[in-house]
Amino acid sequence: LLKSLIPKIESKSESFAHKVIKQLLYKKILENNSDIIEASLEKYFKSRRADVYFKFNSGQEVVVEIQNSPITSKEITARTKDYNTRGIYVLWILYGDGKCVGSPKNPTHIKNLKISPAEIRLHQLYRGRVYYVNIKYGEEKIIATLPFGLHFTNSDSIAPILFRKGFESFFVRNVNFAYIPNWNILFTTYNNYKIARFYDQNINRTIMKKLRDFAIRNNVIRNKSYIKSKKTRKFFKLICKVLGDEYGKIFIINTLLRLINKKKLILNEGYLRKYESRLKRKMKFKIFKIKL
Secondary structure: OHHHHOOOOOOOOOOHHHHHHHHHHHHHHHHHOOOEEEEEEEEEOOOOEEEEEEEEOOOOEEEEEEEOOOOOHHHHHHHHHHHHHOOEEEEEEEEOOOOOOOOOOOOOOEEEEEEOHHHHHHHHHOOOOEEEEOEEEOOOOEEEOOOEEEEEEEOOOEOOOOEEEOOEEEEEEEEEEEOOOOOOOEEEEEOOEEEEEOOOOOHHHHHHHHHHHHHHHOOOOOOHHHHOHHHHHHHHHHHHHHHHHHHOHHHHHHHHHHHHHOOOOOOOHHHHHHHHHHHHHOOEOOHHHOOO
């Protein structure tokens, strides 16, 4: 079945990177999802041409949209809605070094990276993740990397606003890498959008678990003495020393506040909010003051 479903299609108009990524996703998703009953490259609909298309035993259909060239957030929304009206789920994949991204993306934690409006829109659609694939150039062969997910959070030092520089528009965010464990496809609906995604864990859950485990190891989890401002400050500084470079202070503060709200931690909420306000007051709002 697998061999019979793999066609040889080459379009003169598509970029080399787009073609390589498309072939990788087609092959790997097909190989690793045994319940696929129909597969196609360049599936044509009335007003659309999907890069990759799959139909599953369950009757669910998914198109994979691989994006290399610039695209607006409005077009992402319109294209997703168009497929959804046909009952089709959409899996968006960006080329990490393509023209649709604000800056090159790699599977790593990094601070203060330029993010395009298109990336921000996908981050919203996918509840805190964007999927990417990159191209590796070897001596004898060229291959596409495995997909990886990135999660964006607000910078500790740069305002979370849209910056404009010439014809370029971008946001600045901290970026966290999320590992994708396999090629299995998950069908989900969020804000009335039919979205297909991988089984990677949302980074919010990851950091929440790390902070809870850290609190348990340091006997903070139910220690009521940490409701005092001095105790909370001491604990927060310790967390930032261990996890600050990876996640940033604002992301850590917001997660601690969620844990307090869920009654999973006893800390001084006032201290954390004041510290967050202090960071926000120092944020840069002018593009000429930012070094990226």
